Amino acid sequence: MISAGLVDLQVNGFAGVDFNAGTALTTTAMTQALDALLATGVTCLLPTIITADEASLRTRFDALDEAIEESPLGALMCPGYHLEGPFLNPAPGYAGCHPPAVMQPPDYALVERLEAGLKRPILLITIAAELPGADSFIRRARAAGKLVAIGHSAADFAAVQAAAEAGAVLATHLGNGLPQALPKLANPIFAQLAEDRLAVSLIADGIHLPPPALKVLLRAAGERAILVTDAVAAAAAPPGLYDFAGMQVERDAAGAVRLPGQVSLAGSGLCLDAALRNLLGWGFADAAAALAMASTRPAALLRPALAARGITLPGSELRWDDGLHLRSLRLGPIERAYPAPLPGE
Numbered sequence: 001m002i003s004a005g006l007v008d009l010q011v012n013g014f015a016g017v018d019f020n021a022g023t024a025l026t027t028t029a030m031t032q033a034l035d036a037l038l039a040t041g042v043t044c045l046l047p048t049i050i051t052a053d054e055a056s057l058r059t060r061f062d063a064l065d066e067a068i069e070e071s072p073l074g075a076l077m078c079p080g081y082h083l084e085g086p087f088l089n090p091a092p093g094y095a096g097c098h099p100p101a102v103m104q105p106p107d108y109a110l111v112e113r114l115e116a117g118l119k120r121p122i123l124l125i126t127i128a129a130e131l132p133g134a135d136s137f138i139r140r141a142r143a144a145g146k147l148v149a150i151g152h153s154a155a156d157f158a159a160v161q162a163a164a165e166a167g168a169v170l171a172t173h174l175g176n177g178l179p180q181a182l183p184k185l186a187n188p189i190f191a192q193l194a195e196d197r198l199a200v201s202l203i204a205d206g207i208h209l210p211p212p213a214l215k216v217l218l219r220a221a222g223e224r225a226i227l228v229t230d231a232v233a234a235a236a237a238p239p240g241l242y243d244f245a246g247m248q249v250e251r252d253a254a255g256a257v258r259l260p261g262q263v264s265l266a267g268s269g270l271c272l273d274a275a276l277r278n279l280l281g282w283g284f285a286d287a288a289a290a291l292a293m294a295s296t297r298p299a300a301l302l303r304p305a306l307a308a309r310g311i312t313l314p315g316s317e318l319r320w321d322d323g324l325h326l327r328s329l330r331l332g333p334i335e336r337a338y339p340a341p342l343p344g345e
């Protein structure tokens with residue numbers, strides 16, 4: 001199989017490196033993480049900053065932006081950022097591992113303050129669509145050429161429709177960032193699935209979504225389905241403790257990442273190529289369909305935001321074996337070959 005490069009719209013960290021580490025994030029570490037992402041076929045990603053107070057958001061964006069600017073792979077792979085929060089629903093379950101105390105209603109001026117001075121734009125913002133001011137926030141973001149997603153949200157049918165009307169384009173990691181118990185039918189999952197104007201991002205690690213639930217979501221979303229990893233530093237890394245946005249999270253032997261002793265998940269330990277193999281292995285998609293969900297489809301979603309800024313992504317081509325293991329890669333001037341995986345890998 002040959003495909004375009006994979007595009008991951010939600011990456012909090014990778015291969016032991018936390019993109020939310022603030023001043024602790026070095027250029028060397030960033031290059032190491034981007035190198036490891038390339039080996040999974042990801043040629044374009046939106047490094048993701050999660051909920052924090054304004055001063056911490058500022059520090060984290062500045063450090064991330066500097067590390068990417070100075071990294072030789074940064075310019076090729078990172079056209080901009082994903083801000084997930086702080087405009088999220090603070091209620092238990094909806095908040096996930098994000099700190100609810102610093103969540104707030106959507107405030108576009110905060111986005112402008114965070115972005116001022118950055119070399120790269122904030123391209124995607126995940127908000128809870130039921131919060132006061134959400135619709136006007138979405139309109140302002142859209143007018144500025146940004147994409148808005150709904151996530152960590154209790155938005156009902158009407159709120160989701162209004163958000164889509166205002167210009168929201170994506171449901172962030174649908175099925176996650178939600179309490180365990182929800183109304184059986186009038187719930188945010190059905191509301192977002194039913195809204196044809198929303199692409200639907202899904203974490204296909206078999207942990208965030210039990211495979212049968214993933215199967216149903218994929219079928220319902222159809223051509224709107226997109227794969228993301230929501231990876232943290234514990235992805236492409238062994239079991240153990242990792243930093244994530246000022247928290248310590250633990251990757252267990254099964255690959256789940258949690259705050260130690262807690263049930264709810266804190267990002268994932270997933271690599272995007274492994275998500276492709278999961279879909280193939282579970283029989284939920286063939287190779288071409290799985291690759292589209294992780295390459296051309298998220299690229300198409302991103303395109304208007306890039307076009308608004310005159311950003312063009314470098315050309316890319318990936319070659320895969322029958323089991324969807326990456327064999328070689330071209331990204332702009334970079335060419336890499338990857339040795340065959342060990343049996344059972």
Ligand SMILES: [Zn+2]
Pocket residue numbers: 084096151152173177
């Ligand atoms: Zn999230």
